[in-house]
Amino acid sequence: MVTTANSSTQEPVTAPERPGPAISLERVVKAYRSGPETVRAVGGVDLEIDHGEFFSLLGPSGCGKTTTMRMIAGFEEPTEGVVRLSGRDVTGVAANHRDVNMVFQSYALFPHMSVAANVAFGLERRKVAKQEIRRRVEEMLELVELGHRAKHRPAQLSGGQQQRVALARALVNEPGALLLDEPLGALDLKLRQSMQVELKRIQREVGITFVYVTHDQGEALTMSDRVAVMNNGLVEQLGTPAEIYERPATMFVADFIGTSNLLTGTVGDADPAGHHRVDLGQGLTALVAELPRGTSAGASTHLTVRPEKVRIGTERPEGDLCALPGTVTETVYMGAATHYQVALANGSEMTVYQQNSTDSALVAGRGDPVWVSWSPRHSYALPF
Amino acid sequence: MRNRTTTPYVLVLPAWIWLALFFVVPIGGMLSLSLTTGNVVTGFQQTFEVGNYVNAVGTYWEQILRSLFYGGCATLVCIVVGYPMAYWIAFRAGPHKSTYLLLILLPFFVSFVLRTISWRFLLADNGVVLGTLKSVGMLPADAQVLNSAPAVVLGLAYNFLPFMVLPIYAVLERMDPRLVEAAHDLYAGRVQAFVRVILPVSLPGVFAGVLMTFIPTSADYVNASVLGGTHNTMIGNVIQTQYLVNNNYPIAASITFVLMGLLLVGIFSYARALGTERVMEVHT
Numbered sequence: 001m002v003t004t005a006n007s008s009t010q011e012p013v014t015a016p017e018r019p020g021p022a023i024s025l026e027r028v029v030k031a032y033r034s035g036p037e038t039v040r041a042v043g044g045v046d047l048e049i050d051h052g053e054f055f056s057l058l059g060p061s062g063c064g065k066t067t068t069m070r071m072i073a074g075f076e077e078p079t080e081g082v083v084r085l086s087g088r089d090v091t092g093v094a095a096n097h098r099d100v101n102m103v104f105q106s107y108a109l110f111p112h113m114s115v116a117a118n119v120a121f122g123l124e125r126r127k128v129a130k131q132e133i134r135r136r137v138e139e140m141l142e143l144v145e146l147g148h149r150a151k152h153r154p155a156q157l158s159g160g161q162q163q164r165v166a167l168a169r170a171l172v173n174e175p176g177a178l179l180l181d182e183p184l185g186a187l188d189l190k191l192r193q194s195m196q197v198e199l200k201r202i203q204r205e206v207g208i209t210f211v212y213v214t215h216d217q218g219e220a221l222t223m224s225d226r227v228a229v230m231n232n233g234l235v236e237q238l239g240t241p242a243e244i245y246e247r248p249a250t251m252f253v254a255d256f257i258g259t260s261n262l263l264t265g266t267v268g269d270a271d272p273a274g275h276h277r278v279d280l281g282q283g284l285t286a287l288v289a290e291l292p293r294g295t296s297a298g299a300s301t302h303l304t305v306r307p308e309k310v311r312i313g314t315e316r317p318e319g320d321l322c323a324l325p326g327t328v329t330e331t332v333y334m335g336a337a338t339h340y341q342v343a344l345a346n347g348s349e350m351t352v353y354q355q356n357s358t359d360s361a362l363v364a365g366r367g368d369p370v371w372v373s374w375s376p377r378h379s380y381a382l383p384f
Numbered sequence: 385m386r387n388r389t390t391t392p393y394v395l396v397l398p399a400w401i402w403l404a405l406f407f408v409v410p411i412g413g414m415l416s417l418s419l420t421t422g423n424v425v426t427g428f429q430q431t432f433e434v435g436n437y438v439n440a441v442g443t444y445w446e447q448i449l450r451s452l453f454y455g456g457c458a459t460l461v462c463i464v465v466g467y468p469m470a471y472w473i474a475f476r477a478g479p480h481k482s483t484y485l486l487l488i489l490l491p492f493f494v495s496f497v498l499r500t501i502s503w504r505f506l507l508a509d510n511g512v513v514l515g516t517l518k519s520v521g522m523l524p525a526d527a528q529v530l531n532s533a534p535a536v537v538l539g540l541a542y543n544f545l546p547f548m549v550l551p552i553y554a555v556l557e558r559m560d561p562r563l564v565e566a567a568h569d570l571y572a573g574r575v576q577a578f579v580r581v582i583l584p585v586s587l588p589g590v591f592a593g594v595l596m597t598f599i600p601t602s603a604d605y606v607n608a609s610v611l612g613g614t615h616n617t618m619i620g621n622v623i624q625t626q627y628l629v630n631n632n633y634p635i636a637a638s639i640t641f642v643l644m645g646l647l648l649v650g651i652f653s654y655a656r657a658l659g660t661e662r663v664m665e666v667h668t
């Protein structure tokens with residue numbers, strides 16, 4: 001069924017049996033004309049977001065994450081592709097007829113209304129009975145711990161409180177999905193951290209699908225069930241925070257999420273254990289568990305390994321490990337861990353995080369020859 | 385070394401001198417003039433004659449009321465015409481905003497009186513507008529707009545329209561466009577978003593626009609004398625005649641103060657009724 005765009009009071013359609021995922025995007029493209037050129041802000045995105053999921057769109061500014069969210073909200077129409085909410089095609093349906101609500105980065109609270117009136121706005125437009133509006137607004141303000149501020153104007157509240165009003169104003173409508181556009185961006189670090197916990201708690205309590213747009217990998221990793229990492233208008237990788245961190249699929253993800261060691265090399269032959277050899281130059285070789293699809297011996301590749309997976313020692317370690325000799329160029333004592341910079345014979349630099357778990361004595365100092373080593377299952381070859 | 389606390393006062397001194405010379409002194413002079421008796425030949429004596437005021441109101445109450453009525457009508461026309469213009473420029477004009485703002489201001493490059501006189505040609509009995517409408521039979525042959533109340537109101541509204549458009553534009557332009565999106569997101573259609581969000585948020589601009597059009601239109605005399613004929617004189621015409629033709633300075637000065645007092649009372653009650661604090665309050 002398609003709602004008519006001219007009746008403003010019509011209830012947004014929610015399919016009762018909730019068929020399909022909460023949100024799905026099929027080959028969605030958003031192109032802008034910029035002078036003679038066409039710019040693809042979103043260049044063909046496929047996503048399925050499940051009911052009750054905390055889903056993050058993560059990427060640097062200009063990667064298309066906000067445009068993607070605005071197409072779900074109905075503020076932008078896709079140039080190509082289909083947007084579905086609970087299985088229903090909403091492409092071309094106006095924002096006020098979509099069963100999703102948004103929390104804006106600037107909060108966009110109505111400055112001329114009280115906190116309670118802001119929260120009641122959506123319910124009033126949907127012609128909910130007055131008494132029920134009052135009850136639900138009160139309930140929602142309690143949930144965000146702002147019951148005592150109902151009669152205040154947004155301008156009289158602190159940033160964090162305004163943030164919670166924006167959240168309440170959207171959640172009170174019990175939407176099929178809540179869209180959050182960098183909602184913590186304007187808050188200071190401490191408040192941001194406590195709001196992360198708060199958001200996660202609220203999401204668990206109300207059980208509504210959250211779609212969270214952020215450029216902050218920490219936020220995305222700590223709060224999300226799944227993360228889509230976006231770059232240049234495309235999804236680079238989709239997975240749980242652990243999958244994305246532990247097994248980055250592309251150079252971009254490896255570089256954007258956390259810290260990675262990236263070593264350039266050439267794919268060699270497979271060893272008897274099924275590992276592939278990567279030739280790093282200057283006689284250095286390392287092993288990887290698998291190769292990216294379509295890569296064969298002789299191809300250039302990037303080998304990546306996280307700094308905390310690498311061990312450092314003065315002796316060559318025993319066993320089935322990747323081990324490379326190098327020289328310490330810098331040590332940084334961080335309390336819980338020590339960070340080492342190691343220069344390899346082929347000119348590459350590696351970063352190693354060593355937990356200070358046994359004693360505080362440094363393994364090696366600046367200028368000392370060392371061995372860095374890791375298990376082949378922690379290193380991956382990425383498409384060049 | 386100059387004392388730090390005196391510096392700000394020294395800096396505002398030129399402004400104070402300006403205000404004293406060109407505002408306080410003339411106003412004081414006018415006030416004292418309105419309380420004198422006599423004529424230009426024998427001179428005016430400071431008699432603190434309050435009768436001038438009684439005389440002024442008693443004789444010219446009709447013109448006073450007409451001025452406020454014409455000013456009010458012209459202000460309404462300015463809101464009805466000016467708000468959509470401001471809205472369109474702020475939200476729809478895209479990269480050409482400054483071009484349209486310039487077009488709004490362009491008439492100011494021509495003298496106020498000339499602009500008003502050109503309306504005589506536009507509204508002439510057989511001119512561009514009326515003549516055409518008459519020739520196609522949409523108006524009777526004896527229809528007339530010039531020398532009527534609508535002609536004066538139209539002229540006033542035309543001349544002071546930019547003073548309504550610009551403050552409304554300034555508020556709309558500053559408004560966070562996300563507010564409109566938030567309204568749509570919360571199920572408001574175009575009409576609801578306008579009535580519930582855009583209009584209330586822009587009311588301070590309308591408020592400023594009303595002040596900037598109602599005050600000068602109520603006190604105007606050029607439009608009434610050029611477009612209004614003999615039966616639609618406003619209080620400005622009376623003041624002008626008393627001052628420059630009859631040289632009855634005490635009466636002219638006292639009418640001026642009556643008008644000023646009425647406008648101030650009107651503005652303050654308007655501000656109280658719709659003022660900045662309450663302007664914001666739509667519903668709870």
